[in-house]
Amino acid sequence: MQELHDAPLAPLTTFRLGGPATRLVTATTDDEVIAAVREADATGTPLLIIGGGSNLVIGDKGFDGTALRIATRGLEFSGPSRTTLELAAGEVWTDAVARTVAAGLAGIECLAGIPGSAGATPIQNVGAYGQEVSSTITEVIAYDRRSGETVTVPNADCAFSYRHSRFKQDPERYVVLRVRFQLEDAGGLSAPLKYAETARALGVEAGDRVPAAAAREAVLKLRAGKGMVLDPEDHDTWSAGSFFTNPILTAAEYAAFLARAQDRLGPQTAPPAFPAGEGLVKTSAAWLIDKAGFTKGYGTGPARISTKHTLALTNRGAATTEDLLALAREVVAGVHAAFGVTLVNEPVTVGVSL
């Protein structure tokens, strides 16, 4: 177990932002992870779990406690047709996706290119291009800080929803150690494509299957065009991906929003609206931001909106976390003033809030 003091955290995040941690521990086995967590809990030391740092906004003052970087490794296929996959929390997610596609399996191919660790995927139920990990995760093996035991949480008990789970709901309780997935052997084909943009890019219809490798490559290409694949040379990717979640509105809230939008932009205006269950409507945060006047590349300071995607706030190289938060607050206030909808940040904030 490696241990550093007064250790910079910015290089461990994709924003490259945030001050130092009093102590930074890197754990490479489950036992090391558990030992570090137990020690912090026994001494009442605040604990920050870090995977790939791609969904973290750490304050400029840093973190006064133990930052625990999970660097465990392990990828194993099992089961009669080798379609069960177990990943150690520290595995690099996008590499694991590539391995499943190379093994001819379907189920997570459209989640290629999402940065970060396998262990973080259940936290916000990562999703993109028509797939979410909640559809393929069977179990999450986690250390439960309340009971001091390692527990197996079946999918049904993970309380997965859009960019949410019981792990995100109760962040002080679980440390994910391993994640198990049930994939599909479709003879090298992908799962049916759910996302129209991916199907279009592949020249097929939504619902069709294509070779899983082709689906993965199409998604990677679409993502790269939006600055959603990490590239150290490209400041558009010095981000946390989407900074805001898509708002989910009640029917009454949506009606009020629609009236505001038509009033502002003309009677023909039809903001994106997708059924989100129980009479709820999901609209698009990117649409709201753009129509409120925050277009691609918005900003003059060291933190700006990506030049490739309205939903990504980015560090142009010399930003501080306060610069980023000032931009985020400006966007939230502008969208609220224009449409009466309050945007909620997707990344986890540490020592700061919007």
Ligand SMILES: Cc1cc2nc3c(=O)[nH]c(=O)nc-3n(C[C@H](O)[C@H](O)[C@H](O)COP(=O)(O)OP(=O)(O)OC[C@H]3O[C@@H](n4cnc5c(N)ncnc54)[C@H](O)[C@@H]3O)c2cc1C
């Ligand atoms: C360019 C870019 C594109 C992105 N695109 C997408 C996308 O398409 N879809 C999407 O859903 N997300 C996307 N994201 C967000 C991010 O990649 C995911 O949320 C990812 O799962 C975060 O993983 P991480 O290991 O980097 O987590 P971190 O940023 O290290 O941590 C995020 C949170 O999870 C907690 N955590 C991490 N590991 C564990 C663990 N083992 N146990 C308990 N808690 C843990 C941390 O404490 C923190 O609260 C994108 C980010 C970037 C930078």
